[in-house]
Amino acid sequence: xxxxxxxxxxxxxxxxxxxxxxxxxxxxxxxxxxxxxxxxxxxxxxxxxxxxxxxxxxxxxxxxxxxxxxxxxxxxxxxxxxxxxxxxxxxxxxxxxxxxxxxxxxxxxxxxxxxxxxxxxxxxxxxxxxxxxxxxxxxxxxxxxxxxxxxxxxxx
Amino acid sequence: xxxxxxxxxxxxxxxxxxxxxxxxxxxxxxxxxxxxxxxxxxxxxxxxxxxxxxxxxxxxxxxxxxxxxxxxxxxxxxxxxxxxxxxxxxxxxxxxxxxxxxxxxxxxxxxxxxxxxxxxxxxxxxxxxxxxxxxxxxxxxxxxxxxxxxxxxxxx
DNA sequence: ACGTTCGGTCTCATTTCGAGACTGAACGTT
DNA sequence: AACGTTCAGTCTCGAAATGAGACCGAACGT
Numbered sequence: 001x002x003x004x005x006x007x008x009x010x011x012x013x014x015x016x017x018x019x020x021x022x023x024x025x026x027x028x029x030x031x032x033x034x035x036x037x038x039x040x041x042x043x044x045x046x047x048x049x050x051x052x053x054x055x056x057x058x059x060x061x062x063x064x065x066x067x068x069x070x071x072x073x074x075x076x077x078x079x080x081x082x083x084x085x086x087x088x089x090x091x092x093x094x095x096x097x098x099x100x101x102x103x104x105x106x107x108x109x110x111x112x113x114x115x116x117x118x119x120x121x122x123x124x125x126x127x128x129x130x131x132x133x134x135x136x137x138x139x140x141x142x143x144x145x146x147x148x149x150x151x152x153x154x155x156x
Numbered sequence: 157x158x159x160x161x162x163x164x165x166x167x168x169x170x171x172x173x174x175x176x177x178x179x180x181x182x183x184x185x186x187x188x189x190x191x192x193x194x195x196x197x198x199x200x201x202x203x204x205x206x207x208x209x210x211x212x213x214x215x216x217x218x219x220x221x222x223x224x225x226x227x228x229x230x231x232x233x234x235x236x237x238x239x240x241x242x243x244x245x246x247x248x249x250x251x252x253x254x255x256x257x258x259x260x261x262x263x264x265x266x267x268x269x270x271x272x273x274x275x276x277x278x279x280x281x282x283x284x285x286x287x288x289x290x291x292x293x294x295x296x297x298x299x300x301x302x303x304x305x306x307x308x309x310x311x312x
Numbered sequence: 313a314c315g316t317t318c319g320g321t322c323t324c325a326t327t328t329c330g331a332g333a334c335t336g337a338a339c340g341t342t
Numbered sequence: 343a344a345c346g347t348t349c350a351g352t353c354t355c356g357a358a359a360t361g362a363g364a365c366c367g368a369a370c371g372t
Contacts, residue, residue: 002330002358003179005203010265012255013186013248023159023178023360030169033297039319047161049361054320075369076318084258089297090286092169094250099168102240107306109166114288115301124290126300130246132270134280141189141245144282145271150263158361195350205330210351231338232349 010152019063020088024048025056026095029081029088032066037078060085094128166308175219176244180204181212182251185237185244188222193234216241250284 007018020026024046031045043053057079060066065085071078093112100108117124130139137143163174176182180202187201199209213235216222221241227234249268256264273280286295293299 006183011186012252012260012265014183014255015259016251016255017179017182021177021179021182023173026173026177027162027170030167034302040317047361049363050320051322052360055359074318086297087254087257090284091247091250091254093286094247094284095172096168098243098247099170099172101243103171104168104307109168109305109307111303111305113301113303114290114293114295115299117288117291117293119288119290124288126286126295127289128246128250129285129287130249130282131285132273132275132280133283134270134275135273137270137273139270139282141242143271145269146190147267147269149265149267151260151265196348203330205332206351207353208329230349 012151019059019065022056024052025060026092028053028056028060029065029085030092032079032081032085033089033092037071037080038076039079042079090128093126097128168307175215175221178212180208181216182248184209184212184216185221185241186248188235188237188241189245189248193227193236194232195235198235246284249282253284 004018006014009015020029027046028042028048031042036042036045039053039057042048042057043050046053048056057066057068061068061079063084064082065088066079067082069078069080070076096112112126114124114126131137132139132143160174162170165171176185183202184198184204187198192198192201195209195213198204198213199206202209204212213222213224217224217235219240220238221244222235223238224233224235226232252268268282270280270282287293288295288299
């Protein structure tokens with residue numbers, strides 16, 4: 001099976017992965033969140049080949065995760081996150097939480113601080129929490145029962 | 157740059173992605189969470205080629221995300237999630253939240269219900285929330301300031 | 313006129329991949 | 343014992359994806 005055929009799967013884990021589940025795309029987005037906007041800047045930061053980078057940026061633009069616009073000043077293009085792209089941040093933070101737990105023997109390389117935390121001198125850090133939207137308890141995989149939803153019954 | 161060289165980056169987003177950031181590994185783990193344990197079962201569920209599947213399973217076992225053991229009954233092997241692997245679940249749920257929001261025009265294909273939710277007839281659903289561990293407020297990328305941590309200062 | 317920077321294109325050797333046949337071990341049935 | 347089945351795992355081969363880096367034209371400053 002070709003990987004792209006998975007795009008039709010009725011699964012909200014699979015479908016996003018067809019867009020950004022390859023080896024480079026989430027890293028490109030990581031740099032987008034870090035403020036990188038220009039083609040050459042991505043290429044220098046990542047070491048990805050130019051044609052590969054262009055493929056990936058084009059795909060992200062096509063899916064409205066990034067926009068491509070001429071810069072306000074200067075003669076170059078800018079790739080910037082859309083609101084849809086902005087909402088990918090929790091995915092990166094979930095990966096980071098796992099990485100800090102299991103792959104950071106020397107401690108976290110980067111702290112992600114809550115800039116204007118009202119508590120205790122702004123020492124709060126951002127973490128992802130899986131919780132129930134009704135009772136608010138923290139959940140793990142064992143607490144969850146998958147159940148068919150409306151998107152599963154639709155024929156295409 | 158070869159992709160695997162990124163494993164040395166002092167970044168807790170990059171390092172996990174070198175393990176499971178390719179086109180198949182997170183999908184394999186999705187089926188692990190769904191209860192799939194056997195080689196042929198993964199292959200049938202995913203349509204991945206056998207040699208590719210073996211590569212990916214071997215890598216997950218090598219990184220202690222899955223274990224490989226003979227089944228209690230029957231003459232076959234079982235690949236099962238370790239606690240370390242179990243903690244990947246929030247990453248999949250973060251992807252799913254985004255997929256349900258932006259790629260599920262017909263509604264979510266699957267509901268992930270809180271099985272024993274104390275509220276209102278167990279209608280609670282699992283969602284990922286990015287929050288401050290100090291004040292508890294929900295955060296977005298704009299609220300966060302990345303700051304160097306201990307893992308960045310270590311020489312290798 | 314000239315050099316620089318920019319995003320983008322092109323070519324080519326290497327690597328990765330999908331498809332599917334094949335292997336050998338374990339087991340059940342007759 | 344002979345046979346078929348199921349199992350994970352291996353092998354080969356053609357196709358696709360990738361990395362490296364040269365190359366291009368447009369825009370800009372001097």
